[in-house]
Amino acid sequence: MDVRHLRYFVAVAEERHFGRAAQRLHMAQPPLSQQIRQLEADLGVSLLERTTRKVELTAAGAAYLMRARQILASLDDAGREARLVAAGSLGHLTVGCVGSATASLLPKLSRQLATELPGVEFAFRGEMLVPDQVEALRTGAVDVALLRPPVTDRSLTVELLRHDGLVIAAPSDHPLATRPAVDVLDLADADLIVHSAERESVMYGVVTRLLRDAGIQPRIQYQVTETSTLVTLVAGGLGVAVVPEPVSALALAGVAYRPLRPTTTIGLALAYRAGRSEPHLLRCLTVIRRLVTTHSRR
Template sequence: MELRHLRAYVAVAEERHFGRAAERLHIAQPPLSQMIRALEGELGVTLLERTTRRVELTTAGTAYLERARSILHTVDDAADEARLVASGSIGRLTLGCVGSVTYSLLPRVARALSELSPGLEISFRGEMLVPDQVAALHAGEIDLALLRTPLSDPDLVVRVLRRDALVAAVPTGHRLAGRRRLEVRDLRDTDLIMHAGRGGSVMFGRVAALCQDAGFTPRVRHEVVETSTLVTLVAAGLGIAVVPEPVTALALAGVRYLPLRGAGRVELAVARARSRTEPHVLQAAAAIVSLAQGPDVMQDLRVPERHLQQPISGRPRRPTVSSRA
């Protein structure tokens, strides 16, 4: 039995006429009659009662029609689903984000992905440190990560999105809060609040290196995981924090953000495990790359792999994102 036999039978049963059914299927009537006879012969039952003017269904034919329709609908639905999966339109995607992305770029990413693929089930894990993101990528717990570099892992495909300036989050009551800008050396002999360093936080390492280059060892009063907690502790007057500029989206009372001269920039990148090549993962990564390059570049996202092949090297193109992220 073949699907074409089922389709032939459903057409004849619904039209109650071999000629009309043959026209509907775009085939000649003799082959259609042969398929129906072959189907009845394989089943060992009579499905249709034929007269010179009309075709009637037997009791067995009526029951078989409902089952045949159900089978064909299931087959068609499976084909449609396969096409949607192949196009990246459906699937499940989990995105892990560092803290500065959680409060700035993430809402735009969520909206863009939802508009691009309404059938995609998207979940997010915010406030993740880079080591935790890398581990989650390898374990398959997240599909994509928005993280800070440097990152050296041959099993990950990484694309730098942009470079964010570093700023100082200063309690409004601090002696340095009245400055227009700070230099790294101004942080000597001040209490610092930093992202947890024991887990290998990229920001902890970057800030510690800046202090060492300025000739002093940072005086770390608190280490925290969540960026929101870090800024909250600054607002409480417990110390100064060095953070990526997008963190200024967390405008808490008691915190003033000041430019930090000589601190340079930190890269934001999207990463996936090299083995993850499902269409919806590649397409989502391409959408994120386009979004970071500007709001008018969300086009031609069906060939995403080209966006993900570039290694971390050289100076990335400065993005044209108008809002902080």
């Protein structure tokens, strides 16, 4: 027995006539009759009652028709699903973002992915520190990450997408908030709020290295893991922070953002496990590359 037998039987059962079924199947009637007899022989039961004027289903034939339709429908569904997967239109992906990308890119990115890949189920994890993203990529908890390099794990493919300038986030009533730009040396006496050193935040290393290269011993008052919490503490007047410019998308009342001089940048990269080539993943990467590039030009 093969799938053709099922399709032949369903056609005869629905048409109740071998001639009409043969026309529907675009084949001659004698081979069709032969195939149905072969099917009955294989099953060891009579599926049809034949007379010179009509064809009727036996009780066994009626039961077999129901299951044959289900099987053919499942096969058709499997074929459609396979074609959708091959086209990158079906699947599941989890995207993880660092804090600054969560604030500035994730709203547009989630909308764009839903528009361009409606058959792909997406989950998003925001406010992730880079070490957590790397571990999540390794274990498969996250499929794609927008993170801040450097990343040294050779099991990951890392693509630098752009560079973001660093800015100062200061309480609106802080003296630094009144300046058009803030020099690194102006941070010598400032209370600082930084990302977590214990959690090996990339931004912690960037900020402390920047200040020490300028001969400044950082006065760190608070360490946090989430960018949104960091900006909230700035709004509360507890200190100032050095953050990537996209964080300014968090336009929180009581916070002023000012350019940092001299101009200093930090990279934003796309990361995923090396060797992965699923079509829906590749389509997702294309959308992210285009969105980040377009966003950086504005």
